[in-house]
Amino acid sequence: METSNKTPITVETTVHTPVEKVWECWTVPGHITQWNNASDDWHTPYAENDLRVGGKFLSRMEARDGSFGFDFEGVYDVVVPNELIAYTLGDGRKVRIRFSPSEDKTAIVETFEAENQHSVELQKAGWQSILDNFRKYTETIHQL
Numbered sequence: 572m573e574t575s576n577k578t579p580i581t582v583e584t585t586v587h588t589p590v591e592k593v594w595e596c597w598t599v600p601g602h603i604t605q606w607n608n609a610s611d612d613w614h615t616p617y618a619e620n621d622l623r624v625g626g627k628f629l630s631r632m633e634a635r636d637g638s639f640g641f642d643f644e645g646v647y648d649v650v651v652p653n654e655l656i657a658y659t660l661g662d663g664r665k666v667r668i669r670f671s672p673s674e675d676k677t678a679i680v681e682t683f684e685a686e687n688q689h690s691v692e693l694q695k696a697g698w699q700s701i702l703d704n705f706r707k708y709t710e711t712i713h714q715l
Contacts, residue, residue: 580682617630621647
């Protein structure tokens with residue numbers, strides 16, 4: 572699906588965990604399957620990640636009741652360990668994630684181009700919810 576609307580949406584959080592642990596949870600498939608959902612009625616049963624420029628990633632996202640699912644996939648454009656990830660989704664939209672450490676915390680700012688099927692508000696809420704799940708998961712397994 573080609574998108575003509577390139578409205579940028581930004582979500583952010585601060586994870587009370589050092590950046591090296593945050594990076595690990597963000598990029599290792601075994602971790603991704605634990606946090607990558609916007610609500611409890613969804614899950615990610617499978618993830619793969621070739622974390623390098625030109626490498627591909629894929630996360631299978633499914634409703635827990637089996638009623639719907641889709642592949643979230645793309646190709647990496649920029650990978651700077653513990654600092655920055657940028658990628659292009661299968662539909663051509665761009666995503667950029669910046670990791671900014673400060674003592675034992677890491678600020679994450681994620682900006683993505685909106686798609687045309689859902690409202691900007693709905694997209695922002697969904698991506699923020701996934702980011703909030705990431706923060707909770709990461710802080711729980713890496714308590715300081």
